[in-house]
Amino acid sequence: MKFILDNFRWLLASFLLFFMSSFGQTMFISIFAGEIQKEFNLSNGAWGGLYMAGTLSSAIIMLWVGGLTDIFKVRLLGSLTLGLLALSCLAMCFLNYLFLLPFVIFALRLTGQGMTTHIASVSIGRWFVATRGRAISISHLGYSLGEATLPVLFVIIISFYGWRYSWFLSAIILIAAIPLLLSLLSKERSPKNIIKEQNSTGLDNRHWTRAEAIRHPLFWFLLPALIGPAAFSTAFFFLHVHYAEIKTWSHLQVVSLFPIFTISSIIAMLVSGVIIDRFNTSKLMYLCLIPASVGFSVLSFSETLLLAAIGISMIGITSGIQSTLSSAFWAEFYGTKHLGSIKALATSTMVLGSALGPGITGYVIDLGFNFTTQMPWISAYYIFATFLALFGVKKTLKSHLISF
Numbered sequence: 591m592k593f594i595l596d597n598f599r600w601l602l603a604s605f606l607l608f609f610m611s612s613f614g615q616t617m618f619i620s621i622f623a624g625e626i627q628k629e630f631n632l633s634n635g636a637w638g639g640l641y642m643a644g645t646l647s648s649a650i651i652m653l654w655v656g657g658l659t660d661i662f663k664v665r666l667l668g669s670l671t672l673g674l675l676a677l678s679c680l681a682m683c684f685l686n687y688l689f690l691l692p693f694v695i696f697a698l699r700l701t702g703q704g705m706t707t708h709i710a711s712v713s714i715g716r717w718f719v720a721t722r723g724r725a726i727s728i729s730h731l732g733y734s735l736g737e738a739t740l741p742v743l744f745v746i747i748i749s750f751y752g753w754r755y756s757w758f759l760s761a762i763i764l765i766a767a768i769p770l771l772l773s774l775l776s777k778e779r780s781p782k783n784i785i786k787e788q789n790s791t792g793l794d795n796r797h798w799t800r801a802e803a804i805r806h807p808l809f810w811f812l813l814p815a816l817i818g819p820a821a822f823s824t825a826f827f828f829l830h831v832h833y834a835e836i837k838t839w840s841h842l843q844v845v846s847l848f849p850i851f852t853i854s855s856i857i858a859m860l861v862s863g864v865i866i867d868r869f870n871t872s873k874l875m876y877l878c879l880i881p882a883s884v885g886f887s888v889l890s891f892s893e894t895l896l897l898a899a900i901g902i903s904m905i906g907i908t909s910g911i912q913s914t915l916s917s918a919f920w921a922e923f924y925g926t927k928h929l930g931s932i933k934a935l936a937t938s939t940m941v942l943g944s945a946l947g948p949g950i951t952g953y954v955i956d957l958g959f960n961f962t963t964q965m966p967w968i969s970a971y972y973i974f975a976t977f978l979a980l981f982g983v984k985k986t987l988k989s990h991l992i993s994f
Contacts, residue, residue, distance in 0.1 A: 593721060593724065594728065597717075597718075597725070599774045599775070599777065600713075600714075600717050600774075600775075601714075601725060601728055601729055602774055603664070603668075603713075603771060603774040603775050604710045604713055604714045604717075604725075604729035604732070605728070605729045605731060605732035606732060606767060606770060606771055606774070607668055607672075607706050607707075607709055607710035607713075607732065607771070608706075608707065608710045608729060608730055608731075608732030608733040608736070609732035609733065609735055609736045610672055610675070610702075610706055610732075610736075610763075610764055610767050611702050611703060611706035611707045611710070611733060611736070612702070612733065612736030612737065612740050613675060613679055613698070613702050613740075613760045613763075613764060614675055614678070614698040614699055614700075614701055614702010614703045614704070614706065615702060615703050615733075615736075615737075616703070616824040616827045616828050616944060616948070617737055617740075617741055617827040617848065618736070618740055618741060618744070619641075619695070619698060619828075620827045620828045620829075620830060620831070621741050621744055621745050621748070621845065622682075622748070622753050622756070622757075623637060623828065623831050624831050624841070625748065625752075625753040626691075626753070630688045630691065633956055634829070634832055634952045634955045634956060635952045635953045635955060635956030636952075637952065638828070638829075638948040638949045638950075638951065638952020638953065638955075639949055639952065639953065640691055640692045640695065641692075641695055641828065641945075641948045641949065641952075642945045642946065642948055642949025642950075642952075643692045643695075643696075643945075643949075644691075644692040644693070644694070644695025644696040644698075644699055644945075645695065645696070645699045645703075645941060645944055645945030645948075646942065646945035646946075646949075647692075647696045647700075648696050648699040648700035648703075648704050648941055648945075649704075649938045649939075649941035649942040649945055650938070651700055651704075652700065652704045652705070652708070652934055652937055652938040652941055653934060653935065653938045655700070655704075655705060655934075656704075656705070656708050656930060656931065656933065656934020656935070656937055656938065657800075657930055657931040657934055658930070659708065659709055659712045659713070659929075659930035659933075659934070660928065660929075660930035660931055661930075663775075664709055664713045664775055665771070665772060665775035665776075667705075667709055668706070668709050668710075668713075668771055668775070669768050669771055669772055671701055671705045671706050671709060672706065672764050672765075672767055672768050672771065673764075673765070673768060674697070674701045675698070675701040675702050675706060675764050676760075676761040676762075676764035676765045677697075677761070678694060678697035678698045678701055678702070679698070679757045679758070679760040679761040679764065680757070680758065680761045681694045681697060682694050682698065682757045683754050683755075683757035683758045683761065684754075699941065699944075699945075703941060703944065704937060704938075704941055707733070707937065708933060708934060708937045710729060710732075711726075711916075711933060711937075712929055712930045712933050714726055714729050715918070715920070715921045715926060715929055715933070716921075716926055716929060721867060722866070722867070722918050722921065722922075723862070723863040723864065723865070723866030723867040723914060723918055724863045724864065724867055725863075726863060726866075726913070726914045726918055727859045727860045727862065727863025727864075727913075727914045728860075728863070730859050730910075730913045730914065731856060731859070733913070734852045734855055734856045734859070734910075735852075737848060737851065737852045737855070738848065738849040738852035738853070739849075741845050741848050742842075742845055742846065742848065742849070744756050744760075745841065745842060745845050747759065793923055793924065793986070796925065797924070797925035797926070797927035797928060798923075798924035798925055798928065798932070799928050799931075799932075800928055800931040800932050800934075800935055802924075803920075803924050803932050803935065804935065806986075807982065807985070807986070808923070808982050808983065808985075808986040809935075810982075811978050811979060811981060811982020811983075811985070812978075812979050812982055812983075813939065814971070814974065814975035814978055814979075815878070815879060815975040815976070815978065815979040816916075816936060816939045816940055816943065817939060817940070817942060817943035817946070818879070818943065818971055818972060818975045819879065819882060819908060819909070819912055819940075819943070819972075820939075820940040820941070820942075820943030820944045820947065821943035821944060821946050821947030821950075822882075822886065822947050822951075822968045822971070822972075823882070823905060823908075823909060823947075824943070824944040824947045824948060825947035825948050825950075825951040825961070826886075826889070826902075826905070826961075828947070828948040828951075828952075829948070829951060829952070829955075829961050830844050830845070831844075832955065832960070832961055833889075833961055833962070836960050836961065836962055837892075837893075837898070837962075839895065843895060844898075847895070847898060847899055847902050848902075850899045850902055850903050850906070851902045851903065851905060851906040851909070852906065853903075853906070854902075854903035854904070854906030854907050854910065855906040855907070855909045855910035855913070856910060857907075857910065858881075858906065858907040858908075858909070858910030858911045859910035859911070859913055859914050860910075862874055862910065862911045862914040862915060863914050866914060866915070866918050870922060871915055871918050871919040871922050871923075872983050872987060874911055874915050875915070875979050875980060875983050877911065878908060878911045878912055878915055878976070878979075879908055879972040879973075879975055879976045879979075880908075880972070880973075880976060881904040881905070881907040881908045881911075882904060882905045882907075882908035882909075882972050883969040883970075883972035883973055883976075884901075884904050884969070885900075885901045885902065885903070885904030885905035885906075885907075885908070886901070886905065886965040886966070886968045886969045886972070887901075887965065887966060887969045888900055888901030888904065889901035889902065889905075889962070889965055890962045890963075890965035890966055890969075891962075908972075916936060916940075920932050920933050920936060923986075951964055
């Protein structure tokens with residue numbers, strides 16, 4: 591509690607950014623899938639393809655704009671990003687032409703999933719060193735809160751007021767958050783903390799540049815682990831309406847599972863934060879993806895909401911571990927001086943995954959293979975990515991004379 595009270599304004603600022611990123615996340619956008627597909631007469635494959643195009647474009651742009659966190663203060667960049675995300679929500683509210691849909695999706699994904707999440711992750715990675723794992727897990731609760739409350743709340747709002755009004759309301763909430771963020775960050779972190787941050791080096795006791803990180807073999811061994819969870823967790827939320835139809839459950843019944851995902855994610859997030867502070871990120875690397883592998887297998891064969899709840903809770907565990915792990919890993923292995931540009935590379939890769947997941951699974955559905963038949967293959971992918979990540983981390987630590 592003392593830790594939270596002593597660092598309240600910075601933890602809350604990052605918490606707020608994570609929460610507000612929800613409006614550009616798939617778990618939020620996907621609740622409008624049925625209405626958007628009906629409005630523009632789109633199949634699952636066509637809707638997934640448009641979503642993939644918008645998200646893929648945002649992943650490419652993230653490689654450049656993500657580095658802005660190395661230049662501008664969070665107070666300025668965070669407020670500007672929230673304003674742009676609000677404008678993106680308004681654009682969706684007034685959207686009338688199909689050809690504009692991928693551009694609006696691009697704007698939502700870049701400002702929401704991309705930059706707002708990226709700014710929160712980089713700032714918390716810089717502000718805290720010895721307690722980085724704990725700070726990350728606490729601030730990530732903002733995203734978890736959005737994940738648990740916004741889909742259910744907005745499904746109800748849509749049923750009463752329609753999908754366009756819901757996007758308008760989203761913009762209002764985002765605009766209202768800007769003054770709060772400015773107030774929280776009116777005071778910068780102390781010089782003492784800045785000195786600590788500058789001394790937070792990575793492998794070989796130095797700060798790595800993004801170019802060096804890309805050339806390092808570890809990044810490529812981790813690539814499937816970065817892409818996979820983003821791709822397939824996103825695909826599940828994106829296709830939850832389709833999943834409900836297969837299982838003959840209502841939309842609200844499936845959405846009611848989201849808080850279970852969130853609760854398991856929060857527990858995993860908090861526990862992993864403590865583990866990272868006590869040990870290091872490599873200890874969690876080989877555990878991260880296994881629960882999701884089990885979860886997708888359970889979701890594939892579940893015939894009751896109880897089994898589906900167990901499956902989605904397992905995916906939530908992976909999500910919680912990865913949220914803390916990915917934010918802390920880059921700072922631990924490559925230092926904090928160029929953390930913004932390095933984390934932008936990782937964020938861009940995960941956004942790429944979130945683009946590919948809905949597009950590929952939606953296309954396969956149009957070929958006649960529903961999402962549940964794809965899930966066992968997704969489980970196998972997680973196992974493959976786990977072995978590659980574990981091998982890469984062990985090889986890296988051994989080559990730098992660090993024990994695993």
